[in-house]
Amino acid sequence: MNRTVITVVGKDTIGIIAAVCTYLAENNVNILDITQTTLRDYFTMMMIVDINNCNVPFSELRDGLAAVGQSKGLEIKCQKEEIFNQMHRI
Amino acid sequence: MINVSEVLETNQMIDQEHLDVRTITMGISLLDCSTESVLQTCQNIYDKILRYASSLVRTGEAISQEYGIPIVNKRISITPVAIVGASCCKTTHDFVKIARTLDRAAHDVGVNFIGGYSATVQKGMTRADELLIRSIPEAMKRTELVCSSVNVGSTKTGINMDAVRLMGDVIKETALATKESDSLGCAKLVVFCNAPDDNPFMAGAFHGVSEAEAIINVGVSGPGVVKHVLENLPEGTNFEVLCETIKKTAFKITRVGQLVAQEASRRLGVPFGIIDLSLAPTPAIGDSVADILQAIGLERTGAPGTTAALALLNDQVKKGGVMASSYVGGLSGAFIPVSEDQGMIDAVNAGALTIEKLEAMTCVCSVGLDMIAIPGDTPATTIAGIIADEAAIGMVNQKTTAVRVIPVIGKGVGEVVEFGGLLGYAPIMPVNRFACDVFVNRGGRIPAPIHSFKN
Numbered sequence: 001m002n003r004t005v006i007t008v009v010g011k012d013t014i015g016i017i018a019a020v021c022t023y024l025a026e027n028n029v030n031i032l033d034i035t036q037t038t039l040r041d042y043f044t045m046m047m048i049v050d051i052n053n054c055n056v057p058f059s060e061l062r063d064g065l066a067a068v069g070q071s072k073g074l075e076i077k078c079q080k081e082e083i084f085n086q087m088h089r090i
Numbered sequence: 091m092i093n094v095s096e097v098l099e100t101n102q103m104i105d106q107e108h109l110d111v112r113t114i115t116m117g118i119s120l121l122d123c124s125t126e127s128v129l130q131t132c133q134n135i136y137d138k139i140l141r142y143a144s145s146l147v148r149t150g151e152a153i154s155q156e157y158g159i160p161i162v163n164k165r166i167s168i169t170p171v172a173i174v175g176a177s178c179c180k181t182t183h184d185f186v187k188i189a190r191t192l193d194r195a196a197h198d199v200g201v202n203f204i205g206g207y208s209a210t211v212q213k214g215m216t217r218a219d220e221l222l223i224r225s226i227p228e229a230m231k232r233t234e235l236v237c238s239s240v241n242v243g244s245t246k247t248g249i250n251m252d253a254v255r256l257m258g259d260v261i262k263e264t265a266l267a268t269k270e271s272d273s274l275g276c277a278k279l280v281v282f283c284n285a286p287d288d289n290p291f292m293a294g295a296f297h298g299v300s301e302a303e304a305i306i307n308v309g310v311s312g313p314g315v316v317k318h319v320l321e322n323l324p325e326g327t328n329f330e331v332l333c334e335t336i337k338k339t340a341f342k343i344t345r346v347g348q349l350v351a352q353e354a355s356r357r358l359g360v361p362f363g364i365i366d367l368s369l370a371p372t373p374a375i376g377d378s379v380a381d382i383l384q385a386i387g388l389e390r391t392g393a394p395g396t397t398a399a400l401a402l403l404n405d406q407v408k409k410g411g412v413m414a415s416s417y418v419g420g421l422s423g424a425f426i427p428v429s430e431d432q433g434m435i436d437a438v439n440a441g442a443l444t445i446e447k448l449e450a451m452t453c454v455c456s457v458g459l460d461m462i463a464i465p466g467d468t469p470a471t472t473i474a475g476i477i478a479d480e481a482a483i484g485m486v487n488q489k490t491t492a493v494r495v496i497p498v499i500g501k502g503v504g505e506v507v508e509f510g511g512l513l514g515y516a517p518i519m520p521v522n523r524f525a526c527d528v529f530v531n532r533g534g535r536i537p538a539p540i541h542s543f544k545n
Contacts, residue, residue: 079158086345
């Protein structure tokens with residue numbers, strides 16, 4: 001298991017989840033959990049994914065997701081989960 | 091499991107509050123590079139640095155990408171060159187050859203500084219120590235990435251006043267040698283008392299003789315994050331809540347450093363040394379220790395209460411950081427450089443902050459008089475006097491203190507000097523014009539202080 005957190009932040013439009021999930025499926029990334037809220041037209045989604053069997057290197061996945069985000073006017077980040085666990089859990 | 095608000099909090103710290111890992115510094119021992127030939131020693135040094143550090147920058151960048159945390163600097167610290175070159179360097183020019191080798195190695199591995207063109211002379215100078223010190227002006231002129239430091243005092247041994255006096259001259263000569271670039275050479279030269287062996291921050295980093303073959307030390311940062319949380323506290327929050335808030339924030343910042351250090355250590359196959367818990371400002375707006383002091387309640391840094399506010403800040407950062415990391419070392423505290431901190435620059439320009447107040451602040455923070463531009467005509471003896479004062483504070487209080495002043499040749503009080511990049515810019519500050527020549531010219535050592543009857 002190689003857990004990675006994907007965050008998607010931006011203005012809500014149709015097909016955000018579809019676009020991100022399609023990209024992840026194409027690259028063989030397994031989605032473990034999705035949390036999503038919309039606050040005053042502002043869309044925030046956090047995905048926890050397993051990139052163990054991902055068929056591209058991490059940097060390519062990260063840049064690819066950022067490009068998907070850009071095409072929909074969103075900011076998409078992809079970070080290893082450990083940084084959040086380290087910071088927020090003792 | 092981690093929740094959305096925690097993820098967003100971390101990312102806000104990184105995106106808006108300048109949270110970063112300031113430096114991954116690889117310490118490399120060069121003790122086994124010594125030979126009786128300068129050429130051979132230089133070759134050994136170059137080969138060893140490339141052998142250990144060639145993938146340092148690449149690894150740092152990969153970690154940065156995967157965790158989404160900027161790692162600003164990748165650096166190298168080495169065994170003090172006065173020791174490495176002792177058996178082969180017979181002139182100052184021989185030492186400069188080593189400096190140029192270090193510069194070439196640093197360029198070739200892609201790091202942005204290499205520290206350790208140093209001598210530790212707190213009790214006395216060997217012939218090699220003195221040659222190295224006298225070669226510093228030429229070495230700073232002929233190199234770009236080499237940083238130099240000299241330790242002139244310690245709590246255990248007292249202060250070597252011969253070295254203090256010599257450093258007054260060396261700082262002036264370095265300023266002269268690099269006068270075309272606003273005496274930039276002095277920004278890469280620091281004089282210490284109680285210098286730590288494992289400091290990852292420049293210009294004072296070196297790899298002490300008590301250290302292992304190679305080691306990874308990491309310096310964290312994040313004044314912007316501390317400032318942001320303090321600004322969000324309700325008005326009039328008491329000291330208990332204030333201190334708890336700083337402590338918790340320091341914990342979070344340091345955990346990121348710990349993660350990066352362990353990951354770098356694992357990937358490079360080099361043991362993890364220490365995390366340096368320093369709050370290191372940059373010239374970026376909002377990334378300022380002075381701004382934190384203002385958020386604590388001062389109109390300007392330098393106002394009455396500044397020393398107490400800094401003492402509180404420094405202590406809470408340590409308390410929060412110590413629990414977040416398995417090994418803490420280096421300088422660990424709040425840095426108060428003038429040129430690298432916009433809030434400090436503003437305070438100087440507003441007339442709130444003087445060298446004398448900065449000196450008082452150094453009694454309770456992690457380093458000393460740092461990145462202060464002074465008039466180019468300041469006498470060498472006066473600079474030696476400033477060094478002696480700082481060293482005395484460090485010696486008596488059992489802490490690290492340092493002096494990194496830049497006498498800017500051709501410029502006077504009120505003018506501004508621009509160093510560029512992380513080194514920032516600084517207004518030239520006035521220095522007390524009364525002489526201390528007789529004092530600093532006495533020669534010899536100030537004995538070590540008594541360690542009892544503390545008052």
